[in-house]
Amino acid sequence: MLALDTSAVASAALLATGADGGRVLAARAAQDPRRHAEVLQPMVEDVLAEAGAGRRDVTAVVVGVGPGPYTGLRVGMAAALTLGAALDVPVHGVCSLDAVARATADALGDGLPDVLGVATDARRREVYWATYATADELRRTGGPDVGAAADVAGAAGRWVGRGAVLYPDHLAALPAATTDGAVRDDLRDPAAAAVGLVAADALAGRGALALVPVEPLYLRRPDAVATADRGAPAPVR
Numbered sequence: 274m275l276a277l278d279t280s281a282v283a284s285a286a287l288l289a290t291g292a293d294g295g296r297v298l299a300a301r302a303a304q305d306p307r308r309h310a311e312v313l314q315p316m317v318e319d320v321l322a323e324a325g326a327g328r329r330d331v332t333a334v335v336v337g338v339g340p341g342p343y344t345g346l347r348v349g350m351a352a353a354l355t356l357g358a359a360l361d362v363p364v365h366g367v368c369s370l371d372a373v374a375r376a377t378a379d380a381l382g383d384g385l386p387d388v389l390g391v392a393t394d395a396r397r398r399e400v401y402w403a404t405y406a407t408a409d410e411l412r413r414t415g416g417p418d419v420g421a422a423a424d425v426a427g428a429a430g431r432w433v434g435r436g437a438v439l440y441p442d443h444l445a446a447l448p449a450a451t452t453d454g455a456v457r458d459d460l461r462d463p464a465a466a467a468v469g470l471v472a473a474d475a476l477a478g479r480g481a482l483a484l485v486p487v488e489p490l491y492l493r494r495p496d497a498v499a500t501a502d503r504g505a506p507a508p509v510r
Contacts, residue, residue, distance in 0.1 A: 274333045275317065275356065276469030279349030280341030280369040281393055281435070284465035285316040287324045288473055290333070295473025299323035300466040310348050317356075333362050335472040337369035337463050339490035340401040340417050341393075346489040354487065366487040367471045369393075369463035370403040370417050370434075375482065376467040377433045377450060377460050378411050384449035388414070390429025392436025392444055393462065395419050400436035400444070401492065404429045412481040419492040435461045 274295065276286045286300040299320035303312040321327060336353035339346045357364035373391045385407040392400040402425050403416030415428055422440035430445065437446040437456050450460050474480040 274335060274469055274473060275320075275331045276335045276465040276472065277313065277317075277349045277353050278337030278369055278372065278463045278465045278468045279313065279345045279352075280337050280339045281345070281462035282464075283313050283316065283349070284463075285313065285320050286464070286466040286469050287320040287326060287331075288466070288469040290473040290476065292477050294477050294479055295470045297466045297469065298326075300464070302464060313348060313352055317352075328356075328360060331356075331360055331362060333365065333472075333476075334360075335365040335367055335469055336487065337372060337465070337468045338366040338485060338488060339369050340395070340419060340492045341369060341490070342396070343489075343491055346491070350487065350489055364487050365472050365476070366485045367468045367475075367482075368403070368413070368417055368485055368490065369468065370401065371413060371471050371482045372463045372467035373434050373460065374403070374405045374411055374413070375471050376464060377447070378407065379467075379470070380457075380460060381447075381449050384447075386429075386431045386447065388429045388431075389447070390425075390432040390444065392422065392425070392432050392434045392440075394435045394439060395492075398422070400425065400434075400440065402428065402436065410481050417490055417492065433460050 274288045284302040288295040301316040370391045389405045392402045422443040426443040431447040432444040437444045
């Protein structure tokens with residue numbers, strides 16, 4: 274399975290999948306959000322090469338559908354749909370916040386609170402967020418949604434994700450997921466490897482995190498609005 278996510282950083286991963294879920298074979302990520310379109314395709318080639326695989330070995334594609342900014346999501350989803358059509362394989366969607374929750378659960382195991390909050394950067398002093406119950410199996414209980422950190426702080430007692438870095442006065446970071454007071458790098462942003470693991474489990478009938486439609490979760494209108502939509506007066510003739 275080839276996994277992609279561009280909801281925050283650009284990332285790609287290749288996974289072996291089966292009845293017991295997935296296993297990551299190779300993964301890449303690039304931090305510059307302005308170069309998603311430039312770096313994503315080379316990363317796909319890199320993970321295939323590292324795993325000793327070719328494009329024809331890919332039997333499914335999965336992509337993180339956000340929430341995230343319009344431009345970033347568009348790059349990853351367009352790439353996933355194009356690859357799926359070219360290879361004639363199914364394309365699946367995963368909520369990108371589910372991937373952060375899954376990565377946190379895998380990293381910390383028993384060190385999770387009963388309710389875990391995931392918050393990523395939505396800009397405008399807001400966060401994209403969701404909450405998860407962790408008893409027995411990881412299950413999303415709230416969101417995804419967008420709002421000011423101060424307004425969503427009460428949804429969970431402890432948080433992971435870049436939002437906990439940006440707004441520590443409102444979102445208390447999970448202590449076990451921090452290094453020197455900052456959320457660990459591997460738990461800050463959605464990553465394709467975790468997107469793939471969520472999808473592999475869902476396809477194998479494991480866990481409570483489900484696949485979602487391959488449709489972008491913008492949660493709010495893009496910053497760029499057509500003139501007509503802004504109610505501009507008609508030109509004088």
